[in-house]
Amino acid sequence: MTILQGIHCPVERADFPLLARNPGLIYFDNAATAQKPACVLDAERAYYETANANVHRAAHRLAVAATEAFEGARATVARFLNATNPDEIVFTRGTTEAINLVAQSWGRAQLRAGDEILLTELDHHANIVPWQLLAQQTGAVIRAVRVLADGTLDLAHFHELLSPRTRLVGCTLASNAIGTMPPVAQIIAAAHAQGAKVLLDAAQAVAHQVVDVQKLGADFCVFSGHKVYGPTGIGALWCRCEILEAMPPWQGGGEMIDQVSFAGSTFAPAPTRFEAGTPPIAQAVGLAAALDWLMAQDRNAIALHENGLRDRLEAGLGAIPGVQVFGTAPDKVPLTAMTFTQAHPYDVAQFLDARDIAVRVGSHCAQPLLAALGVPALLRVSFAAYNTPEEVDRFLAALPEILELLA
Amino acid sequence: MTALNRETVANRLNAVVGWEGKSRLLVQLAQDLPAFPDAQRIDANRVAGCESRVWLLLDWQDGKLQMAATSDSRVVQGLLALVFACYHGQTAVDVLALDFEGWLTELGLSRFLSASRGSGLRAIVARIRNAALAVSIRPLT
């Protein structure tokens, strides 16, 4: 617990070099990407300084060390997600690549014309566009579950759209734009009862709650390292063993093969089969450091703290005229989306930036959601463990001044 | 209400320091932009590539550019006032000779060019320059 000059949060702010270098900065853009603790940067540096070599070509001691570091990182990701086996983890560039992998490998092998892919209006473009490409390639049809005005999913509509034709349900664990956490347990059970597979986009969930793939019981689960205090350029797909083993490769190259001849090639077993070329080794090591760091924290305390910041913010916003909050679902990750009756959210964001308060503004890669909510752009405040009530109060003090300036 | 020309705008902007001060002044300059006809707030007059909605009308009278513009963002409206100060009433030859980005940089506003707003601003200036090119290059008939 940091208690330094009235700064209260459940992690050591001093452990985050960027925050330490920018003492006046209020970083409220954590849903876009989180700041990194020093141990993540140190782990990448230590890897390069002590073990750098290419992996899976272990003819010398460094190559052995690199391979151990990389495969150790895979085991850490497995532990983080409570997967039964590290072989269920495929490293990817992030959430986006992981979903494209599932669409192009599993989807192309499995889907036929007329099969249905059921998505939701809460989903990020990363969980929409790869399926649209697959639909074009296979003749499969995409259906989208509506959101209600409060930002919750219309479950009656979900049950209406779900049918034996549904082959895959893709659903986010939490909306990056408005925070809604849909009732995935119910969605997974209903989907499985119809014989459909379920992909969970955990990009916005992993930093804020324990994501246990065994407990969730879905078939695919994906996330990005950079949103969970880890490096960019690395993320992971978890996929149930039986499914992953049967999936064909989607990218070809080195590492992913067994035998290659011009007559044809045979492929390595999963997960290596899905990791063509030299992987992001240092980034995997950095990700493992981030996950180890997070698992060593009191995650309940972090969740309480972050949700407390959101509640404090939303209570304060309620007292400022001309602010409308979007997404009032009871289950939300710690973020708040808003618009202003008298001011453009981009203008508000600019004046916040002038006071060194960083927020995100725009359609948040969720254009279908914003269209459904009937709003062209949202200003989003999103929290991480190192944010503080004092920062929320500074935001709440700045906002009315800015709104008056823009009125 | 002050005249929107390069000299007065530059004087006012040079008198304030800091990002917030300059942003505040932009919001004030937005009010000096001549009113935009409501009937022209149509998609055909929208400039694509801006984060906020921007409408732009360009016309030539006696060889001088007549410009009208508006936005639903006050800050962008302020930037449009700068564009207006630069280009309104200029000949096509002068329009093509003007370096808007260079001028913004002189005014200490280059941050608007690097932010995501820059691409919208460039799209607006590109429209104006293309209009000037179109009238200065006479087709061979």
Ligand SMILES: Cc1ncc(COP(=O)(O)O)c(C=O)c1O
């Ligand atoms: C819910 C959700 N899904 C997917 C993504 C895409 O993640 P990435 O860009 O790291 O691949 C994001 C990132 O903004 C997200 O918030």
